[in-house]
Amino acid sequence: MDEQVKSKLLEAAAQALENAYSPYSGISVAAAVMDDRGRIFSGVNVENASLGLTICAERNAIARAVADGAKSIEAVLIISSIGAIPPCGACRQVIAEFAMPETPILLAFEGKIIEERTLGELLPDAFKLNRDKGRS
Numbered sequence: 001m002d003e004q005v006k007s008k009l010l011e012a013a014a015q016a017l018e019n020a021y022s023p024y025s026g027i028s029v030a031a032a033v034m035d036d037r038g039r040i041f042s043g044v045n046v047e048n049a050s051l052g053l054t055i056c057a058e059r060n061a062i063a064r065a066v067a068d069g070a071k072s073i074e075a076v077l078i079i080s081s082i083g084a085i086p087p088c089g090a091c092r093q094v095i096a097e098f099a100m101p102e103t104p105i106l107l108a109f110e111g112k113i114i115e116e117r118t119l120g121e122l123l124p125d126a127f128k129l130n131r132d133k134g135r136s
């Protein structure tokens, strides 16, 4: 993956991490995604007193991208306050809606990319109704 894109994703996610809203778990998570037009969108976890309503950082970033017209997700970076954490199962499925098996998922901690995975490694045989990239 292009090093410049990696650093842009890292910068966007690291900046957003400061805005994570996680008073209940104390775990801050931020994600940055790049869309089909090379635009970068960030998202953070947003917790709620009704704990099950918590929104993960990855889904937040993807929702922002889609709301702004993204047709596909070309790369995802996740950063957290506790280490290089992989996306939860629900977020893997939501990433799969807009990404391909080879889409990189980068895991970062303390300003550095620690691991580089792909969606296909994290979610093999994903359930998809639209197998094309993005939406029809």
Ligand code: THU
Residues within 6 Å of the ligand: 022, 025, 027, 029, 030, 044, 045, 046, 047, 054, 055, 056, 057, 058, 086, 087, 088, 091
């Ligand atoms: N969290 C995310 O934002 N993304 C994930 O993929 C895993 C979990 C958040 C949800 C909650 O606010 C906190 O991390 C602890 O579960």
